[in-house]
Amino acid sequence: MIEDIKKDASERMDKSIEALKQSLSKIRTGRAHPSLLDHLSVDYYGSQVPISQVANISVEDARTLTVTPWEKQMVQVIEKAIISSDLGLNPATAGTVMRIPMPALTEESRRNLAKVVRTEGETAKVSIRNIRRDANSDFKALLKEKEISEDDEHKAQDDIQRITDKHVADVDRIVTQKEAELMEL
DSSP states (O other): OHHHHHHHHHHHHHHHHHHHHHHHHTSOOSSOOGGGGTTOEEEETTEEEEGGGTEEEEEEETTEEEEEESSTTHHHHHHHHHHTSTTOOOOEEETTEEEEEOOOOOHHHHHHHHHHHHHHHHHHHHHHHHHHHHHHHHHHHHHHTTSSOHHHHHHHHHHHHHHHHHHHHHHHHHHHHHHHHHHOO
């Protein structure tokens, strides 16, 4: 029973870290990466679909993405979605191929992105701590129902704290790594 709670908490904390990695992958570092456009959707025959489902997105060089729609009429729709996004990108269209140059990051924009990275990291830590709180309250409930002893509860809480500390350290490492990536020229 205690092992199930610890295993569930650990899995949920792993998912929080994966969510953090996913959200940090969208923060651009000046390098072209296809995942930059993952969160953008376009209208395709009446429904909103990700750009990656209506076009091929590839990296031409370190600072340029290319987007090639599978249907010619999607060129303007995709171009409009990229321009109106919060990414600050300006595609150059030649026929059916869009080239999207990545503008160089200024020192100020790097600092702002670093703040966003730290905020995302803090959100992940809060989520991990909430999972710890849930697990601890489950242990207290088991103790109250006399299904476990007080010693078992204290040991389980110590184990959950160790798991939490490990995951928080992972978050710190990921955030530091992303900040260093942002600050390198």
